[in-house]
Amino acid sequence: xxxxxxxxxxxxxxxxxxxxxxxxxxxxxxxxxxxxxxxxxxxxxxxxxxxxxxxxxxxxxxxxxxxxxxxxxxxxxxxxxxxxxxxxxxxxxxxxxxxxxxxxxxxxxxxxxxxxxxxxxxxxxxxxxxxxxxxxxxxxxxxxxxxxxxxxxxxxxxxxxxxxxxxxxxxxxxxxxxxxxxxxxxxxxxxxxxxxxxxxxxxxxxxxxxxxxxxxxxxxxxxxxxxxxxxxxxxxxx
Ligand SMILES: Nc1ncnc2c1ncn2[C@@H]1O[C@H](COP(=O)(O)OP(=O)(O)OP(=O)(O)O)[C@@H](O)[C@H]1O
Ligand SMILES: [Mg+2]
Numbered sequence: 001x002x003x004x005x006x007x008x009x010x011x012x013x014x015x016x017x018x019x020x021x022x023x024x025x026x027x028x029x030x031x032x033x034x035x036x037x038x039x040x041x042x043x044x045x046x047x048x049x050x051x052x053x054x055x056x057x058x059x060x061x062x063x064x065x066x067x068x069x070x071x072x073x074x075x076x077x078x079x080x081x082x083x084x085x086x087x088x089x090x091x092x093x094x095x096x097x098x099x100x101x102x103x104x105x106x107x108x109x110x111x112x113x114x115x116x117x118x119x120x121x122x123x124x125x126x127x128x129x130x131x132x133x134x135x136x137x138x139x140x141x142x143x144x145x146x147x148x149x150x151x152x153x154x155x156x157x158x159x160x161x162x163x164x165x166x167x168x169x170x171x172x173x174x175x176x177x178x179x180x181x182x183x184x185x186x187x188x189x190x191x192x193x194x195x196x197x198x199x200x201x202x203x204x205x206x207x208x209x210x211x212x213x214x215x216x217x218x219x220x221x222x223x224x225x226x227x228x229x230x231x232x233x234x235x236x237x238x
Contacts, residue, residue, distance in 0.1 A: 002029040003062075004158055004189050005050070010059035012042070012049050013131035019045045021213035022059065027158065027191055027206075032184050034192040034200040034221065036234060037210030043193040044086050046210075047160050050191075051083040052076040064157065078106050080157030084164065086193075088147045092136025096127050099135045099146055103153025113153070118150035123179055148179070152188075158181070160191045165199065177203060197234035201225040209234070 004025040012020040020042040022023050027033045035043045048054045050061060052073030061068040071079065082103075090099050100120055104113045109134055121128030124145040130138065135146055144164055151159055164180070165173040184190060184203070194200035200208050204221035209230060217230065224230050231237045 003027070004029045004064060005191070006060070006062040007050070008060040008062075010046070010049065010061065011057045011203075012045050012054055012203075013057050014045075018057075019213055020049070020056075023208075023210070023215045025206075025208050025212075025215065025218065026058075027189060029157075030184075030187060031205040032180065032190045032192060032205040032221075033206045033208070034194060035208050035210055036194055036197045036200055036224075037208050038233075039195075040212070041210040042213045043210055045160055047083060047085075047162050047191070047193060050160060051081060058238055071233060077154055080155070082151040082154045082156035082158070083160045083162070084147045084151040084162065086162040087167070088140075088143045090114070090135045090138075090143050090146050090150070093134055095132050096135050096138070096146060097131040100127070100150055100153055103150035106154065116153055116155065123152075124149055125183070141168045141176070144168065144172075144176060145179075147178070152183075158189045158191060160193075162193045163195060164192070165194060165196050173199065197230065198225070201230075 003026050007022050007023045010020055011018060011022050035046065037043055049056050063079060100117050105163040107113055126142055127146060127149060138146060148164060164176050168176065180190060181203055192200055201221040201224050207219060207221050207224045208215045
């Protein structure tokens, strides 16, 4: 197995408050790895640090064998790390197609870009049907699909998804999860942050449970799904 991402003793702080307190984990190429945990555990902070938006106060991040310490945020995408952020952040006045094109802003291979736009429409047919419509007219779940599609347009080696199922109906959520499974089977490596532990662990090769800035439990998705403490704390069982 090739290790694509290696996080070692990562520490991130907002002023004096340490939000991530020395976490370590790996993502192997081709895997889906999930971070689950309660509100405020540090999941989003971790993803924002990996994509260069926050500077760590300690620890190491290696992506594809290279330290990200001195790499500015705008270059991290070009190394193959894409981030679909919490709360979507699409551009509401631009068309769906233009939002997708923005995801490919670093690429020059025009015909391959057109193919990937088509691929996004294959994954999410609704985006194709509405391609010329302002993105702000999409429903919440459809905007989530667009955010994922846009992240894929950079042809990432690693796709980071922050709560892709947030605010979605059960059917939409199933659709998003099925899409993640399809991307995995096409060979995309995914780091998935989810509140929906059941769905995330069912998909994941590897999972980590975060609590107040630390990883408190790690295992295969299946092991964590059957772990008693996880079932009690995250799957609503007593
Ligand atoms: N910009 C900020 N300034 C100060 N503190 C922050 C900031 N952003 C996050 N925090 C704090 O850092 C901690 C971790 O937040 P983070 O957003 O990473 O959690 P999370 O695991 O993604 O939670 P959720 O599941 O609710 O999205 C929280 O205590 C939060 O209040
Ligand atoms: Mg979050």
